[in-house]
Structures are given as structure tokens and as C-alpha cells.
Amino acid sequence: MEKDFGGFKGILIIGLGLIGGSLALNLKKEGYSGKIYGIDLNRNRIDYALKNGIIDYGYTEFKNIPWDDIDLVIIASPLKTFSKIGKEIKKYIKEGTVITDVGSVKGDLVKDLEEIFKPFKFIGGHPIAGTEKEGVENSVKGLFKNKKFILSTNYNLEDKDVKRVVKLWEDLGSKIEFINPKEHDFIFASVSHLPHAVAFAMVNTIANLSEKFDLDLFSYSGAGFKDFTRIAGSSPEIWKDIFLENKDNMVYTIEMYEKVLKELKDLIINEDEEGLKKYISKSREKRIDLDG
Amino acid sequence: MEKDFGGFKGILIIGLGLIGGSLALNLKKEGYSGKIYGIDLNRNRIDYALKNGIIDYGYTEFKNIPWDDIDLVIIASPLKTFSKIGKEIKKYIKEGTVITDVGSVKGDLVKDLEEIFKPFKFIGGHPIAGTEKEGVENSVKGLFKNKKFILSTNYNLEDKDVKRVVKLWEDLGSKIEFINPKEHDFIFASVSHLPHAVAFAMVNTIANLSEKFDLDLFSYSGAGFKDFTRIAGSSPEIWKDIFLENKDNMVYTIEMYEKVLKELKDLIINEDEEGLKKYISKSREKRIDLDG
Numbered sequence: 001m002e003k004d005f006g007g008f009k010g011i012l013i014i015g016l017g018l019i020g021g022s023l024a025l026n027l028k029k030e031g032y033s034g035k036i037y038g039i040d041l042n043r044n045r046i047d048y049a050l051k052n053g054i055i056d057y058g059y060t061e062f063k064n065i066p067w068d069d070i071d072l073v074i075i076a077s078p079l080k081t082f083s084k085i086g087k088e089i090k091k092y093i094k095e096g097t098v099i100t101d102v103g104s105v106k107g108d109l110v111k112d113l114e115e116i117f118k119p120f121k122f123i124g125g126h127p128i129a130g131t132e133k134e135g136v137e138n139s140v141k142g143l144f145k146n147k148k149f150i151l152s153t154n155y156n157l158e159d160k161d162v163k164r165v166v167k168l169w170e171d172l173g174s175k176i177e178f179i180n181p182k183e184h185d186f187i188f189a190s191v192s193h194l195p196h197a198v199a200f201a202m203v204n205t206i207a208n209l210s211e212k213f214d215l216d217l218f219s220y221s222g223a224g225f226k227d228f229t230r231i232a233g234s235s236p237e238i239w240k241d242i243f244l245e246n247k248d249n250m251v252y253t254i255e256m257y258e259k260v261l262k263e264l265k266d267l268i269i270n271e272d273e274e275g276l277k278k279y280i281s282k283s284r285e286k287r288i289d290l291d292g
Numbered sequence: 293m294e295k296d297f298g299g300f301k302g303i304l305i306i307g308l309g310l311i312g313g314s315l316a317l318n319l320k321k322e323g324y325s326g327k328i329y330g331i332d333l334n335r336n337r338i339d340y341a342l343k344n345g346i347i348d349y350g351y352t353e354f355k356n357i358p359w360d361d362i363d364l365v366i367i368a369s370p371l372k373t374f375s376k377i378g379k380e381i382k383k384y385i386k387e388g389t390v391i392t393d394v395g396s397v398k399g400d401l402v403k404d405l406e407e408i409f410k411p412f413k414f415i416g417g418h419p420i421a422g423t424e425k426e427g428v429e430n431s432v433k434g435l436f437k438n439k440k441f442i443l444s445t446n447y448n449l450e451d452k453d454v455k456r457v458v459k460l461w462e463d464l465g466s467k468i469e470f471i472n473p474k475e476h477d478f479i480f481a482s483v484s485h486l487p488h489a490v491a492f493a494m495v496n497t498i499a500n501l502s503e504k505f506d507l508d509l510f511s512y513s514g515a516g517f518k519d520f521t522r523i524a525g526s527s528p529e530i531w532k533d534i535f536l537e538n539k540d541n542m543v544y545t546i547e548m549y550e551k552v553l554k555e556l557k558d559l560i561i562n563e564d565e566e567g568l569k570k571y572i573s574k575s576r577e578k579r580i581d582l583d584g
Contacts, residue, residue, distance in 0.1 A: 130514070132516070187507065187512050190497075191513040196516070198494055200575040201549060201552045201555075203574075204571065205545070208548065213478070218578065220483045227523070230519050232575045233579035234572070235572075236568070236573045240569050247561075247563070253497070254553065255557075260500060261489070261549075261550065263493075264489055268539055276536070282496055283492040283525075284526065286510065287495050
């Protein structure tokens, strides 16, 4: 099917972070022919995006945006800002405008935003793509290509506006998958939010041990540790919101993790060679499957 | 100084795993002119190493080795085998032969081996290099170049045989650092063994959750999770030995980690936004320092 990015004529991206910036960049690169409007509290990001042709028009205040020219709003700011933004911009939006997002937590947030935006449609989405870097200046060409885009909405999947949002992501090269908002949050707590928590705790443990023993332990770390902790360099602003918005799943999965780590500790304490071999083999098999 | 690899004429490498194999490979590549003898229980590894010119002579039994031609023995097998090997080969070794190793745990093991090998010198070493792969067939060219080699011995650093072992690693391109055996084990428990434990537990948690909820959670993992768990694919045989040989430090550092992870969980439970921001910022700063 021909690329039409859902037929939207004017796309407003709220928040020119890594995802918002990459979205604008890749819409241009993939041939989107409408206009792209960007808004960010940080004037430098707007200037950067304008200077590099990533957006066509840039703003730092909602009231200055030519709302009549916008028919798709994509919220790409930290999760905590979503409801406030929704309440603020609803009065500006013109009839027929569709709202979507790229947030890492769906669940109750999607339900709340569907309510806030009614009669406009808020259609939740989550591209499974990113890096540990921040800001439009770190935008990545092809970031969404062959990556999953999780559609997570309570609207009917046959709804025409749902289909338009899906088409936009398909035209960016993403593979679309629907997951209901509640299940989405459990899944990504497990495979994304928990790993971030575990990595933050790992680096902080080494920091604490370094202080306690007055040793620069980090200077002894090898390639393994560096890979492992790449995600520990992620944004505090973004991740505190994710942890809090996905609180119940976070607590649940951290507690599962604590149990599984304690099993390993007990195997070591009991010098259970066979048990250790089994434990590590299980991890290894799963890990090798993942490469395959 | 001219490359002479410590002046050894015949080097026996016990265990043609990734490190033993890479050691042989890089001795050849860097211009070592003596002979390299390899022994491994696995005949296939010997055949592979001979066919690919990685070793000059290969064996599967100690009694068949021409011991009079050997003046350096490098033990590169799993930790658990060290003492047994020491007791077995001592009777074969000719006068003046030096013994060293590449094991990830030093501490009491070095002390024990120093005793076992006397009057021969066992000089403990630990190259900070490796991948999660196994076996001579995964040997890596340049693996030790610009990597740390930790000398960890109770012998005087001015001892001539200590200096010869150091020279060998310098000629392979490594940067030498001395750490006493006890401190070594705490440092590498923290920055290497604990991260492995944490990664094994991470993958096993996802495996358990997948089973429990009949969901293939792994299929939703992004690049972050994959990086993070690369080390979770490491060898059960090697890692059970490391955990057990470094038991006290493992239990101590896992318990530190448990405390730090619990802090994060409590911040989430208490919805402590500022505390979360501080916690994540600390991790991020340390992590970014590491790249610098």
C-alpha cells in the first residue's frame, strides 16, 4: 500500500526528546509530505530541530501553535506530564484531530487520557525502540524500522482513526502488535522496567562499595559490566515517571526478582554445585535462544 | 624492550577454552618463537587447535607430554580443577619451570597452589578479558591487547620469575597491575562476579514469569535487555566454580545488592519522586563517568 502516514496533514509532536525527535526525523526521511510542528519547554531543542530541518515549525508555548493546521498530536514528553497536557490542550484542538502517544506505560493512563480527551480520540501507542540517550540532538535515523509498535487502546481496532495511527507507524517501518493496556504494563515491567531497576541498583551498589572501601571499583570493570550497565545511564526524569506510573507491576516484578536472586545466593551458601549448574544453564539457554 | 615473552622456550597451556585458546593464538600472532603445547580433555578442541596452527603439539593426557621441553605451565581450566591438576603434574615438572594461571579467583586458591607447587613457583594471574563464549574455536585475536592483566601473588614482585610472567603479558599488549590475592577477590566479586549473578537472576526471573503467565516475555525484549543479559549466556561450568571459590565475597556483595535494590523498591512503594530522581541520577552519573 502507498505510504500516506495515515493521511495526516499537520503533525504536532509534544516533547522533542530522543523519541519525539527521532519520530520527526524519520517522518521526514521516510517521505511524509505534511508539516511537522514541534513543541518543547527547552528552546535549545526547538532551535536545534529547526536548524537541522527535523521540524518545520517550533514552539515553546501551546497558545502560539496554529491549531487549525494540526490533525494529529503525538505526546512524547515524560509520562507525568500527560494528563496536565491533555487538560491544557483540549480547548485548542480542532474537530477531527487524533491524539496518540509514545509512552512506556499504558494501563490506567490510557483509560484516563481517553476520558480527558473525549470527544477526541486518544489512541495509546508504544514504539519498542530507543537508546539510553536523551534529546532531539541524539535522534536516530531508522530508529523505528523493523521494531515493534505496540498499539494499546480500548478503542475498537477497526476504528478508522486507530487504523490511521497504525498506518503512520507502518509507514515508518514498524511492525504493529496490539496488546491491551493492562497486559502491556505487566509485559514491559518484566522485560524493560525491571531490567532498568536492576541495572540502576547494580551501578549504585558498586558506587556504595567504592565509597565504603575507598576503592575506585569502576576502574576494574570489564566489557561485560559496561554492556550490562548501558541502560543504567538512562534519564532520571523519564524513568522515575515510568516506575511510578507502573508502580504495582514494578513492585511485583522486583519481588519476583528478589526471590530468584535469593535462590542463587542460597545455592552459593549451600555450595550446591549441581543446583548452581542448573540455575546458570537455565539462564544460558534462554539467553542463547534470544540470539537465535 | 625487545619482545621475548619472558624468555620461555616451551609453554604448556592446560585447558583450551576461550582464554587458553586466545592465549595460544595471540602468542603466535605477537611473534612468540618458542613452542606451544596444549592439553584438553576434549579431543575435538585439540584437533581444532592443531589444524588451525594455534598450538604446535596437542595432548589429552598429562603423561604423554614431553615435560623436559616445558618451562612455563599456564593453567586455564575451570577453577575447581586447579588443585587436582597441581598435585598431578608436580611429579612431571622439570627444574626451573614456572607455573601461572588465568583464573578469575585468587585469594586462598593462590595460597594453596603456592604450597602445592613448592619448590616450583606458582605465580597467580588474571587477565581482565574475555567474552561470554567458550572454547578454542571462539578464540579472539588481540583479546589481551590494552586490557589489564592482574598479577596476584604472594611472591616478591622483584622475583625474577614473577618478572618473566609479567614480561610475557606485556608482550601480549596487556597493562600490568598488581593486586594482592585477597583484595583481588573482593574487587572482582563486585565488578564481575556480582554482575554475572544479577544477570543470571534477571534472565531466570523472566523465564519464571513467562512460565507462570504462559506468555513468551522474551519476545518483547528490546535492545536494552539483550545488551544487559549478554553475560547471562556465560558458561555454567566456569561460573559455578567462580561463585563457589569466591563464596564469601559473593554472599557479601549479593547482600549489599539486595539492600540497594530494596531501597529502590521502597522509593517506588512510597512514591518518593525526589528520592527516585536522586537514586537514578547517581547511577547515571557513575555510568557516564565510565564512558569518559
